[in-house]
Amino acid sequence: DVKVTQSSRYLVKRTGEKVFLECVQDMDHENMFWYRQDPGLGLRLIYFSYDVKMKEKGDIPEGYSVSREKKERFSLILESASTNQTSMYLCASSWPLSNQPQHFGDGTRLSIL
Amino acid sequence: GDSVTQMEGPVTLSEEAFLTINCTYTATGYPSLFWYVQYPGEGLQLLLKATKADDKGSNKGFEATYRKETTSFHLEKGSVQVSDSAVYFCALSNNTNAGKSTFGDGTTLTVKP
Numbered sequence: 001d002v003k004v005t006q007s008s009r010y011l012v013k014r015t016g017e018k019v020f021l022e023c024v025q026d027m028d029h030e031n032m033f034w035y036r037q038d039p040g041l042g043l044r045l046i047y048f049s050y051d052v053k054m055k056e057k058g059d060i061p062e063g064y065s066v067s068r069e070k071k072e073r074f075s076l077i078l079e080s081a082s083t084n085q086t087s088m089y090l091c092a093s094s095w096p097l098s099n100q101p102q103h104f105g106d107g108t109r110l111s112i113l
Numbered sequence: 114g115d116s117v118t119q120m121e122g123p124v125t126l127s128e129e130a131f132l133t134i135n136c137t138y139t140a141t142g143y144p145s146l147f148w149y150v151q152y153p154g155e156g157l158q159l160l161l162k163a164t165k166a167d168d169k170g171s172n173k174g175f176e177a178t179y180r181k182e183t184t185s186f187h188l189e190k191g192s193v194q195v196s197d198s199a200v201y202f203c204a205l206s207n208n209t210n211a212g213k214s215t216f217g218d219g220t221t222l223t224v225k226p
Contacts, residue, residue, distance in 0.1 A: 004156075031212045042218035043157075043202070050212065090156050096212040099145040099164040104156030 002027045006091050006105035013112055019078040021108050023091030032074035033092040033102065034058075034066065043090070049074055050096060081112045115140040119203050119217035126193055126224050134188040134220045136177075136203035144205040146170075146179055146186040147214070151200040160188075160201070193224045 007022035025032065034046040035058075045058030047066040055066050063085060067075040074093075078085055088109050092102040120135040138144065145164040149157040161170030166181035175190045186203060203217040 033213070040218075043216045045213070048213055092157075094212055098206040098208045098212065099162075100206075100212075101147055101149075101159040101162060102157075102214055104149075104158065106154070106156045 002029075002093070002103040004091055004093055004103050004105040006089075006108050008108050009106065011108055011110045013078075013081050013110070015082060015112060017078075017081045017112075019081045019110070019112075021076040021078075021089055021091075021110070023074045023076070023093075023105055024072050025074075025093040025103070026072065027093065027103070028071065029093035029103075030071075030096045031094045031102075032068065033094075034064075034074065034076045035090045035092065036060070037088040037090055037107070046076065083112050086110060086112045115144070115205060115207055115215040117203050117205055117215050117217040119201075119220050121218075121220070123221040123223060126222070128195055128224055128226050129192045130224075132188070132190040132193045132197075132222070134201055134203075134222070136186045136188065136217060138184050138186065138203075138205050138215075140184075140205055140207055140215075142207055142209060144207045146177070147204045147206070148175070148177055148186070148188050149202040149204060149216075151202065151219070153199070157202060193222070195224045195226055198222055198224050 049068045065077045091105045094102040116139045147162045148160040150160045161172040163170040163179035206214045
């Protein structure tokens with residue numbers, strides 16, 4: 001079974017802090033994704049990576065950056081956290097084929113105070 | 114671009130009732146279609162998929178048929194249980210989209226005993 005592990009289930013940070021969310025997958029997937037999930041807004045793609053050191057902006061990249069130095073690890077960085085970044089963050093991975101599903105972690109609920 | 118429209122929720126049913134959650138899509142070419150389920154406090158997990166027209170995906174008593182003529186992929190279950198209470202997401206993935214998926218907004222289902 002594919003395992004996607006997010007480093008924290010719950011995280012509380014302060015405005016202006018630099019925040020790192022980590023995600024690790026164990027299936028050698030090329031693709032990895034970061035989403036945020038907010039009530040009434042569904043899933044919104046923040047960033048997408050299709051290989052080591054390769055990344056592509058999603059629908060809402062402002063205020064975020066990502067790092068993928070190793071194939072199994074994809075990090076989301078909030079450069080200077082703000083209260084409007086309080087949300088549920090979901091990481092996913094997949095093969096680069098349209099008939100393959102994405103595999104999700106359990107999410108990190110991030111609160112910015 | 115690609116899009117997915119899901120039946121708005123929330124949906125509340127009594128145990129053993131019949132469930133339908135409507136999903137229609139707009140896409141170029143021949144996308145693969147997916148239903149994901151998100152139980153409280155967890156990430157999304159694949160429920161079922163169909164990769165070509167007239168395919169029927171099924172899992173845990175849920176079914177959905179890929180209807181190209183109506184661009185639909187409606188989710189059905191004959192008799193729901195309290196444990197089916199969750200958020201359900203319809204999604205598509207296209208060959209033209211480098212492995213990314215387009216998600217619907219999600220439908221919250223609550224099943225009462």
